[in-house]
């Protein structure tokens with residue numbers, strides 16, 4: 001039995017043999033944990049992912065719009081806030097499960113952190129190039145392919161089952177981003193005065209989308225098969241260590257590419273000056289980690305596909321905030337994209353709700369069978 005967030009009995013459902021024989025549900029291991037408190041915690045994780053991711057993406061755009069140009073620096077901001085995670089890690093009291101010895105040897109854990117961390121470093125670099133090489137609209141369109149990639153990786157790596165509602169969710173969310181991209185390709189979005197490098201941007205966005213889907217599935221596999229725990233502390237530890245490895249990759253890239261030499265000049269020429277430069281990068285780094293805490297907790301609580309679906313909801317949110325912050329035009333198509341996003345997401349959430357009800361019914365039926373079996377055993381023992 002896996003160790004779940006905080007209270008085991010409430011969140012992991014039934015610990016007895018009745019539950020162990022229940023079939024896996026499409027929305028997977030926590031289908032039985034569908035109480036109000038559990039949904040509230042999922043909602044908090046979603047808000048963290050959506051708000052953190054939106055702020056981080058907008059700040060990355062601000063960096064480029066204000067004169068920033070270093071790809072390795074943008075790469076570093078995506079993982080460089082990892083040491084901040086030491087604060088919640090220290091403040092989170094260990095649960096009963098955290099006091100057990102780790103299920104995996106330290107060397108195995110180190111190898112997992114290294115593999116996922118290097119993948120994150122490469123994904124972050126490709127993501128940084130993609131953000132700069134493509135207009136936001138095209139980027140959103142191509143980046144939504146990560147959900148389709150995740151459908152494949154979670155089928156192959158995490159044995160995710162698909163139902164019509166989940167397939168609908170994947171298709172509708174992908175369409176939402178497509179509608180957005182087609183509709184906003186000529187709406188005067190303030191993406192800066194770049195000479196876009198479409199071909200490279202396209203290939204890098206697709207590669208980053210595939211890499212990110214793989215990363216989320218590997219996180220899920222790590223919680224299920226390596227650490228065999230999904231407590232809040234384990235989530236923070238796995239995120240912190242893998243992102244520290246990714247930061248080492250980014251720092252090595254910054255020095256090996258020689259880009260570090262351009263940083264002082266970039267800082268001096270930055271619109272708003274040095275303080276604004278540092279504040280923009282520090283804010284981006286903190287926002288990415290907040291988003292990732294939400295996303296990785298969703299991987300642990302629900303599944304990598306659910307975490308990715310939530311992340312894709314963010315794609316239509318970014319243009320909406322860009323309307324307010326960068327003066328982009330609001331169009332009907334953006335509203336349609338957002339409504340489609342909400343529909344795609346509700347489809348997944350409804351499947352989860354159905355699973356929760358079905359799992360609770362199955363558990364009740366099995367427990368009454370267990371009780372009847374126990375009573376008949378007691379009668380035969382007595383006679």
Ligand SMILES: Nc1nc2[nH]cnc2c(=O)[nH]1
Nearest residue numbers: 123127146208209212311
């Ligand atoms: N490729 C990719 N990288 C990310 N890094 C943080 N979020 C994302 C994402 O949604 N996609």
